[in-house]
Ligand code: ATP
């Protein structure tokens with residue numbers, strides 16, 4: 001099966017061609033510079049950029065794969081969740097191609113794409129535990145099958161990536177905040193400021209990161225001299241914050257693994273999302289996995305962050321278990337992985 005994948009649910013326009021598990025091409029056209037002046041992704045600008053770039057992106061993916069549309073067997077597209085203007089653009093593009101070439105069309109849940117990535121890059125058997133940690137998401141899932149996900153818990157407010165970005169702003173560090181904080185924290189003393197570990201006292205896998213931001217803000221204001229932060233104070237705060245995130249993710253991962261371990265002989269914890277790039281977080285998760293007798297898997301970063309290879313692969317995984325979508329496939333701004341959400345736009349479903 002040779003599948004064309006299309007992804008446009010946030011601020012990356014992406015297209016990829018997969019033949020089974022072989023990635024023939026994976027093109028990601030970012031929009032960072034378009035949104036830089038606004039301090040966040042502007043949905044209207046994102047939607048326009050997707051509409052403009054989707055054609056080019058698909059053409060480039062086919063070119064890099066060295067094949068034509070006549071050699072494609074199916075089209076897969078992110079149908080949600082995400083910024084609706086972008087999702088609609090992608091779905092329209094995919095429908096156009098599917099209709100013109102009489103190809104089956106598969107609407108894929110973006111989160112399923114992330115959650116299935118470990119099976120694209122590694123030989124992981126179901127069920128496995130998945131931690132999605134990015135700028136927009138934070139949740140623990142058990143993947144029981146290509147379409148069956150059990151959500152164990154997630155953030156009740158900010159995602160960790162969002163917290164890294166906001167705290168980088170508070171500390172006058174550049175964006176994206178994750179790498180900047182990780183670098184800065186390297187010179188800091190994580191023990192100096194005892195920041196809160198929200199929800200650790202509560203059962204289950206729910207998490208909270210917005211209180212951490214407030215705690216850092218207070219501490220920063222107390223340390224500021226003439227509106228500036230000493231270099232060492234800044235590093236210590238960054239390190240203290242990072243340590244708090246590690247502790248929360250590690251403890252919740254320990255609980256999540258306890259739910260998985262009885263279900264399988266080869267327990268595996270997989271991490272995806274931009275925050276998985278953080279070495280201190282990886283080390284914390286590595287330790288928890290080892291204690292539980294589990295293996296930690298972090299797919300390569302370009303496949304952990306938004307891309308279309310994961311969308312094509314999700315369709316390939318799901319094909320034996322589901323029918324293609326019709327031309328009434330609708331774009332969904334919200335689409336929880338473990339349930340059916342009502343469609344908000346378009347007809348049908
Ligand atoms: P989503 O894919 O959920 O819609 P997104 O596009 O923001 O959201 P990603 O591209 O997966 O998510 O990840 C970007 C986030 O990862 C940013 O918030 C960034 O700060 C964070 N990040 C990147 N590198 C690191 C790092 N080394 N440590 C911590 N966070 C990091």
Ligand code: FE
Nearest residue numbers: 114134305306
């Ligand atoms: Fe994503």
